[in-house]
Amino acid sequence: NAGVMQNPRHLVRRRGQEARLRCSPMKGHSHVYWYRQLPEEGLKFMVYLQKENIIDESGMPKERFSAEFPKEGPSILRIQQVVRGDSAAYFCASSPLSGEQQFFGPGTRLTVL
Amino acid sequence: GQQVMQIPQYQHVQEGEDFTTYCNSSTTLSNIQWYKQRPGGHPVFLIQLVKSGEVKKQKRLTFQFGEAKKNSSLHITATQTTDVGTYFCAGEIAGANSKLTFGKGITLSVRP
Numbered sequence: 378n379a380g381v382m383q384n385p386r387h388l389v390r391r392r393g394q395e396a397r398l399r400c401s402p403m404k405g406h407s408h409v410y411w412y413r414q415l416p417e418e419g420l421k422f423m424v425y426l427q428k429e430n431i432i433d434e435s436g437m438p439k440e441r442f443s444a445e446f447p448k449e450g451p452s453i454l455r456i457q458q459v460v461r462g463d464s465a466a467y468f469c470a471s472s473p474l475s476g477e478q479q480f481f482g483p484g485t486r487l488t489v490l
Numbered sequence: 491g492q493q494v495m496q497i498p499q500y501q502h503v504q505e506g507e508d509f510t511t512y513c514n515s516s517t518t519l520s521n522i523q524w525y526k527q528r529p530g531g532h533p534v535f536l537i538q539l540v541k542s543g544e545v546k547k548q549k550r551l552t553f554q555f556g557e558a559k560k561n562s563s564l565h566i567t568a569t570q571t572t573d574v575g576t577y578f579c580a581g582e583i584a585g586a587n588s589k590l591t592f593g594k595g596i597t598l599s600v601r602p
Contacts, residue, residue: 410589419496419578419594420533433589468532476582478523478535479590 379404381471381482382451389488390459398454398485402471409452410479411444414466423467426452459489493517494581496593504601509566511596513579520582522555522562523590528575536577571600 382401390396402409407428412420422436426446437444441459446452456463466486470479495514503509513522521540525533537546539555539562546553552565566573576597580590 412592417499420580420592422589422591425589435589470533476521478538480535481525481532484532 381469381480383467383469383482383485385485386483387486387488389490391490392460393458396456396459396463396487396489398456398467398469398487399451400454400469400471400482401451402469403473403480406471406473406480408472408475409446410470410472411452411454412468412470414468414484420468423454456487459487461489463487464489493583494579494591494593496579496596498596499594500597500599502599502601503569505571506568509569509573509598511564511577511598513562513564513581513593515560515581515583515591517560517583519559520584522559522582523580524553524562524564525578525580525592526575527578527595531575533578566598569598569600571602574598574600 381403384399388396409426411423413423414420424437424444425433429448441457443455464487466484468481468484470481472479493516521538523538524536526536527533537553542559543557544555550567554563562579576595578592578595580592582590
């Protein structure tokens with residue numbers, strides 16, 4: 378049973394470009410969570426999704442950021458018109474049921490030049 | 491604002507010493523989870539505590555959930571260099587759509 382997969386592992390973008398981060402949850406998991414981690418900082422919750430639904434997006438910036446978890450395919454975190462402050466590690470986690478342990482992917486490290 | 495607190499953010503111990511860290515929430519938690527992240531790695535689940543006053547052990551690690559379900563502790567007996575990393579607590583706040591609120595973590599370094 379493969380773990381949570383994220384790609385790309387490293388992503389470099391110039392200011393103003395778009396970044397697309399993908400997350401494939403563990404098999405059988407329908408709950409997906411995205412977190413952002415800045416150097417020397419903890420994990421900041423961004424969004425919680427179930428298949429085709431956004432359950433909680435209270436941690437998402439109001440502009441430029443969006444997330445989806447379609448019926449088929451991976452969950453996508455999309456950042457439009459990236460700025461240097463978006464540089465961070467973005468982790469995706471999945472769980473089989475809400476409130477249970479979360480399994481984290483290896484993360485995508487985004488660098489904005 | 492930050493609802494799950496972990497202070498301090500860094501602690502250095504001599505190998506063989508015991509280590510205890512605490513996690514405090516401003517609100518009652520449905521459950522609390524602990525994760526460990528090695529440098530350059532991703533968080534890995536350690537334990538989940540659900541019941542008031544619950545104590546769980548994993549080898550040299552002991553986890554406790556407070557009676558009021560607002561705080562938790564992690565105790566490591568006789569630290570080893572393999573214990574280095576950042577330990578996060580994460581609380582599920584009652585009625586908060588089952589999302590976890592993570593503390594900032596405590597980074598443990600162990601001097602050999």
